[in-house]
Amino acid sequence: SEGVTQATLDRVMPGLTYNARVVQLDRAQPEGDPNAPIPKFDPYRRKHVDAARIGRGRTKYTELRPLLGRIERETGVPEEVMLAIYGHETNYGTVTGNYNAPQALASLAFEGRRRPLFEGELIAVLKMIDRGVPQYAITGSWAGALGKPQFLPSVYLRLARDGDGDGYADIWNSEVDAMTSIANYLLNAGWRRDEPWGFAVNVPASLDRNAIRSNLVPNRCARVFSRHSRWMSIGEWRKMGFSIQSGVWPQDSMMATLIEPDGEGATGYLLGSNYRAILDYNCSNFYALSVGLLADAVRN
Structure with missing residues (x-):
């Protein structure tokens, strides 16, 4: 006390x-069993980044725009990322x-x-x-x-x-x-101004996954971080034959890790340090990926 x-x-x-x-x-929390198989991300994404949540997010974005703009200028945290966390945590309140x-x-x-x-x-x-x-x-x-x-x-x-x-x-x-x-x-949690959280990429068929495996031993959320590759620069990822699915590449010097949440042959995501800040809010790859993707959808 x-x-x-x-x-x-x-x-x-x-x-x-x-x-x-x-x-x-x-007691019913899924993290209770560390050895349970990890499901595919896509069914979770379709449920959590759905038309209803995107639509409500866009309405809320329009309503709160002046306020959100001020907070973004002060903190560097993008308007749509605040909104996406709000949408995920409490369905916009x-x-x-x-x-x-x-x-x-x-x-x-x-x-x-x-x-x-x-x-x-x-x-x-x-x-x-x-x-x-x-x-x-x-x-x-x-x-x-x-x-x-x-x-x-x-x-x-x-x-x-x-x-x-x-x-x-x-x-x-x-x-x-x-x-x-x-x-x-x-x-x-370490958010960096003007850097993307991450983005979807096409993974080259020739990728040697053993060569990009991370040797870092995470001090928390081991199951979450064990799914990430080692850190490499965007320039290095591009040289390996990765292509961005939409938009333009960030600068070559930005560091990113790779996750393939739906397995080989499906969409991969290159993740920057701001993704780690979202994980700090809730240490789940499915949560953090969905927050990022919802933010992108609300913004567009």
Whole structure:
């Protein structure tokens, strides 16, 4: 309970009851089995980067354009990338969860599968209450993710930003604050201005995949990063016979890794360092690829 007042503890803790549904949802998470075969990306892409989500994204883009433009100028995070994360996390604010966050986090900490994570988040949500965040605001997903951008409480405390100058980072009701907070998150994760997240390529039939295998041992999300080739410059990829599927190549000096999420003979993606910033938000190749592709579709 470090840094949490006794008054908050007395107000919140006695009312908490065990929520079995939250624990059931946590146990059903797919990352539970590290050896399960990885499915093809295409079915996920068709479901998550579909006409409805692209259409809603374009409508929202038109509506928020002046605001998004200002945030992009300040942070370098493209307007459409903020929107794509918003679209993926809560379907542009329509599905934010109705679980009581302290109750959900206490239940998950008690159950113990990921106790250190959820104990830390429970303390963080108590600190939010201490700071005067209102009761409605501590409602979120079953895993304690909050508001339009689905920030965990510790992320809220660190990275949520007030975008409209009223002194409160209201990621629940204010799209200005939510978009400013998403951009701040990506900036903090290392977003580079004026560099693409990645793009679709045709992979040459002659490619020697052993020659481009990465020898790096990732310190987190090993299953996600193990699917990426080693880093090479765009100039090197071009010399190997890769061709871009649409648009123009970025500069030859940009570094990129290759992923082939639908296997050999299908579309590949060359991914820059900004892709890693999206992975920081949610460490899943399917998530990050879909965010990038949705952003491109909303922009076009």
